[in-house]
Amino acid sequence: MTFTPKFKTLVEIYRHSTKAFAKRPLFGVKQGDTWQWLTYGEFGDRVEAMRAALELLGVGKGDRVAVIANNRVEWAVAAYATYGRSAAFVPMYEAQHDTDWIHILRDCGAKVVFTADETIRDRIKGIQSELPELAHIVVIDGTGDAGSVSYEELIERGRGKSSPIVEPDAEDVAGYIYTSGTTGMPKGVLLCHRNFAYNVSAIHAIFPLTPDDRSLSFLPWAHSFGQVIELHTLLSMGSSMAIAESVPQIIPNLAEVHPTLLIAVPRIFNRIYDGLHKKMAQESPFRRRLFAAAVSTAAERKALAARGGSSGWLELKFRLLDRLVGAKVRARFGGRLKYAISGGAAISKGVADFIDDLGIQVYEGYGLTETSPMATANAPGHRKIGSVGRAVPGTRIEIDIAATDDPTQGEIVVHGHNVMMGYNGLPDENAKVLTADGGLRTGDMGRLDEDGYLYITGRIKEQYKLENGKYVVPSPLEELLKLSPYITSVMIYGANRPFNVGLIVPDREVLEAWAKDQGLQTADYAALLADPKVYAQIEAELAERSKDFRHFERIKKFRLIGEDFTVENEMLTPSLKVKRRVVIKAYNDELAALYDGAE
Numbered sequence: 001m002t003f004t005p006k007f008k009t010l011v012e013i014y015r016h017s018t019k020a021f022a023k024r025p026l027f028g029v030k031q032g033d034t035w036q037w038l039t040y041g042e043f044g045d046r047v048e049a050m051r052a053a054l055e056l057l058g059v060g061k062g063d064r065v066a067v068i069a070n071n072r073v074e075w076a077v078a079a080y081a082t083y084g085r086s087a088a089f090v091p092m093y094e095a096q097h098d099t100d101w102i103h104i105l106r107d108c109g110a111k112v113v114f115t116a117d118e119t120i121r122d123r124i125k126g127i128q129s130e131l132p133e134l135a136h137i138v139v140i141d142g143t144g145d146a147g148s149v150s151y152e153e154l155i156e157r158g159r160g161k162s163s164p165i166v167e168p169d170a171e172d173v174a175g176y177i178y179t180s181g182t183t184g185m186p187k188g189v190l191l192c193h194r195n196f197a198y199n200v201s202a203i204h205a206i207f208p209l210t211p212d213d214r215s216l217s218f219l220p221w222a223h224s225f226g227q228v229i230e231l232h233t234l235l236s237m238g239s240s241m242a243i244a245e246s247v248p249q250i251i252p253n254l255a256e257v258h259p260t261l262l263i264a265v266p267r268i269f270n271r272i273y274d275g276l277h278k279k280m281a282q283e284s285p286f287r288r289r290l291f292a293a294a295v296s297t298a299a300e301r302k303a304l305a306a307r308g309g310s311s312g313w314l315e316l317k318f319r320l321l322d323r324l325v326g327a328k329v330r331a332r333f334g335g336r337l338k339y340a341i342s343g344g345a346a347i348s349k350g351v352a353d354f355i356d357d358l359g360i361q362v363y364e365g366y367g368l369t370e371t372s373p374m375a376t377a378n379a380p381g382h383r384k385i386g387s388v389g390r391a392v393p394g395t396r397i398e399i400d401i402a403a404t405d406d407p408t409q410g411e412i413v414v415h416g417h418n419v420m421m422g423y424n425g426l427p428d429e430n431a432k433v434l435t436a437d438g439g440l441r442t443g444d445m446g447r448l449d450e451d452g453y454l455y456i457t458g459r460i461k462e463q464y465k466l467e468n469g470k471y472v473v474p475s476p477l478e479e480l481l482k483l484s485p486y487i488t489s490v491m492i493y494g495a496n497r498p499f500n501v502g503l504i505v506p507d508r509e510v511l512e513a514w515a516k517d518q519g520l521q522t523a524d525y526a527a528l529l530a531d532p533k534v535y536a537q538i539e540a541e542l543a544e545r546s547k548d549f550r551h552f553e554r555i556k557k558f559r560l561i562g563e564d565f566t567v568e569n570e571m572l573t574p575s576l577k578v579k580r581r582v583v584i585k586a587y588n589d590e591l592a593a594l595y596d597g598a599e
Contacts, residue, residue, distance in 0.1 A: 003394030003417065005201035008170045009193035010083045013200060013236045015165075018044030021238035024211050027073050028242035028257060035242060035257060038073060046073075046155065050081035051165070053158030057112055057136050061086040061166055064108045064176065068092045068101065068124070069116035071221050071243050074140045074151055076231060078114050079221075083174060083193075086166040090176040090188075091222035093574040094120065095567045100186065102127050107188050107424060108176045109133045114151065118142035170194040176424060177224050177369050180573035188424035189224075195372040198417040200233050202392040206379040207363070211238035214259045214336075218244035218268075220574060224373040225343045229365075230263045251275075251332065258334035262360075265344035266351070267576045270482060273351045276329065277485060278510070294325035298357035326359040339363060343373070345577065346456045348479050349386040356385060364388050366454060370433070370440055371395075372418040376454045387453035394418075397454055398439065399447060406471075409447040409457050415439045445473065462580070464495035470552050472500060477549055484541045485510050489565050491583050492555060493591055501594040502558040503587055504538060505565065529560040557594045561587070 007013050022041035029036055059065060065082040067089070069075050075091070082089040090108045092101060094116055101124065105113065111133060115121040121139040125147050128134055137148040144150040168174065174193045178186035215234060219226035234241055242257035244250055250268070262268075280291050301318045304311060330337055340355050342364045352362045365377035366388035376397060378389035391397045395416030401407055419440045422430040433441045445458045458473030465471055474492035481490045481504075488507045494500035506529070512522045514537065522528055538560065546554040565571035571583050584591065 003198070003202070003205075005198045005394070005417075006204050007197040007201050007236065009168050009172075009197050010080070010174055010232065011165060011168060011193070013197060013232060014044075014047065014080050014083065017235050017238060018047075021211060024238055025240045026235065027076065028240065029073060030242075030245055030253070030256075037240070040238070043073075043077070046077045047080045047084065048163070049155045049158040049161075050077050051084040051158065052161040052163035053154045054081055054085050054087070054112070055163045056157055056161075057154075059085050059087050059112060061168075061172075063087040063112075064090050064110045065112045065114070066090040066092060066105060066108065066110040067114040067222075068094060068096075068120050069114060069140060070094055071217050071226075072116075072140070073243070074114070075221060076235075077155075079231075083168065084163075084165045086168040086172060088173045088175055090178075091220075091227070092178070093220065093222050095574055098123055098127055102130055103185055104176075104178050104188070105131050105134055112136040112138065114138045114140060115148075116140055121148050168193050170197070171421075173421065175227075177222075177227070179369055180577055187426060187429060189369045190421040190424055191224075191369075191372055192421055195418055195420065196228060196232060198394060199228055199372045199374050199392070200236050202374065202394055202418075203229070203233050203377075204236070205393045206377065206382070209234065209237045209239050209261070211240075213237070213239040213261060214257065215239070215241050215261050215263050216244050216250065216253055216257055216259045217241040217263075218247060218250055219263055219265065219344075222574065223344070224369040225265070225367075226263070228373060229341065229343065254333040254337070255331075256334070258336045260336050261339040261341060262333070262337060263341045263343075265576055266342055266347040266479070267345075269340065269342060269347055269351050269355060273354055273483065274485065274507075281485075290321070291325055294321035295354065295357045297321050298326070298359070299353065302357070322359060329358050330360065333360075341365070343367065346388070346475070346479065348483055350480075350483060352385045366444075366456060367414075367418070368440075368442055368444075370420045370442070371414050372420065375412075375414045375416075375418060375442075384449075384451075384453045387449070387455050389454065390452045391416075391454075392418075397448060397452075400441075409445055411460055412442045412444045412446045412454070412456075413439045414442060466494055466500070466552060467496060467498045468552070472553055474500075477546060477553060477555075481542065481545055484545055486514070486538060486541050489578075491565070491578060491580065493584065497595060499552070499556040500554065501591060502542075502555040503583065503590070504558050504560055505563070506534075506538065506560055508562075525562055529562060534560065559587070559590045559594060561590075 018040050024040055025037035026040045026043050027038045065087055067078055079089045092104055118139055124137055138151055138154055139148050140151040170193050173190050174196055175191050176188045178188050215230055221227040221231050244253050280288055297318050301314055337360050340360050340362045347364055356362045363378045365374055367373035367375040374392055376389045376391050398413040399410040400413050401410035443460045446454050446456045448454055458475050463473045478490050478492055481487055486506055489505040491503045492500050515522050542555055565578055567574055571579055
């Protein structure tokens with residue numbers, strides 16, 4: 001685990017990059033029909049002014065500054081200005097509820113909060129009486145009022161004023177990142193400068209990017225994966241980030257900004273996979289055969305190379321098909337896309353192989369907010385698709401088989417510089433996850449192969465027993481089923497029950513197209529979901545895609561539901577994880593009915 005970091009604090013990263021890459025583009029924002037780029041030097045000027053402004057507000061060492069906003073330039077300016085005051089930055093999501101904001105702002109004791117707009121500003125003012133330590137509200141898009149100041153007014157106050165950086169120690173808290181709350185109230189993960197900067201340094205050691213690299217930023221910086229792997233890491237390397245207009249605009253934005261890497265969670269890659277297959281389904285038989293040949297040839301070439309072999313004919317065939325198919329697909333994503341970096345959850349091997357075979361190299365990693373977040377990663381020259389890679393420099397992975405009933409897998413325990421300082425004010429929770437020798441119990445199940453590559457096999461908390469005593473880990477099958485063109489979302493349920501059942505959200509567009517071909521009515525969607533022929537079609541999909549799973553792991557009965565799991569209906573976290581307890585509560589009667597008459 002010996003490791004010499006390139007950076008020890010986020011302030012070092014900021015100081016290095018704004019000087020070394022001053023004239024290069026950093027952030028791109030679409031204004032009208034064009035993308036406007038802010039340079040590293042211009043970003044540095046804004047940070048200097050905001051740091052002085054925060055000093056005027058009384059922000060100093062150990063204070064907390066919060067933000068409620070989606071990714072935007074002002075978010076990054078406020079963050080790096082906060083680090084320069086040796087204070088901690090606390091991000092939140094615009095999509096969260098007031099109760100979450102109250103909990104987080106009170107828990108961290110924020111002195112200042114930046115809000116995206118006047119609507120959020122007014123909501124915060126409405127709950128400010130419950131937040132005795134909150135002294136200042138800053139509204140980014142909007143004007144100040146009696147209880148707030150506008151972002152532009154605040155930064156203007158700091159322009160031209162000298163405010164030297166208050167150097168933080170590596171062990172000083174740099175950020176509170178709150179967990180997604182899938183199992184209860186969000187917990188404040190305390191991450192110090194060392195946690196962040198050493199993790200960025202580890203990426204430099206295994207996956208060096210260049211100033212010519214660019215991402216399209218849409219994964220929330222409020223989430224540890226987006227914040228560290230994209231914002232801090234790309235800034236440290238002189239790379240650039242275009243800030244996506246919205247998730248529905250990802251594909252058009254990719255074509256406009258020509259990124260070299262796509263940093264996303266599996267749900268986004270699943271959409272790309274599904275979208276390309278839907279598009280090909282509408283093409284001519286010749287084009288479909290050509291597409292299939294391109295993908296299969298790329299897979300054959302990759303498999304041969306993995307065995308140390310090569311073939312001149314295969315190489316020629318690959319290059320021709322890649323020019324006819326692969327290059328055209330990549331052109332939809334801007335034409336320069338080289339890397340797809342996946343994290344936040346396990347990506348399906350089928351999806352990863354598919355994207356990789358299109359000429360976009362897939363690199364999957366693993367970690368938690370509590371590990372800053374990266375613990376393992378695949379990297380150039382060291383990659384196994386299906387795994388989440390090897391331990392990053394300065395870390396070690398241990399598998400505790402005592403946590404499962406299976407000697408081939410166990411709970412993943414992470415040791416190293418990336419392990420959090422602890423949960424804010426929760427000593428009992430810390431005792432549950434932090435080991436005596438400084439490791440972190442992740443709650444994830446996994447195994448290591450002979451080369452040290454880690455494979456994720458499920459979540460300890462999601463693992464449950466059926467009535468017959470057999471253990472089920474639902475997530476691997478759920479992810480596989482979501483690759484069906486007929487299925488958008490699925491949740492498997494069966495704890496202490498005789499068999500597994502499922503809640504399935506069909507892909508409405510695909511299902512209605514199939515129904516029309518079958519002569520079924522589509523005007524009443526609820527009635528369509530209740531049609532026995534539809535049930536039979538989905539049942540056939542489940543049987544085909546579950547065939548490699550053990551019989552007791554499969555879904556025996558299911559209910560088709562019309563409403564997807566979303567952040568808005570509180571069934572997904574802002575980082576797009578399913579809140580199982582919320583879904584189970586919402587569909588308790590439907591789930592119970594699936595067991596009526598069960599033996």
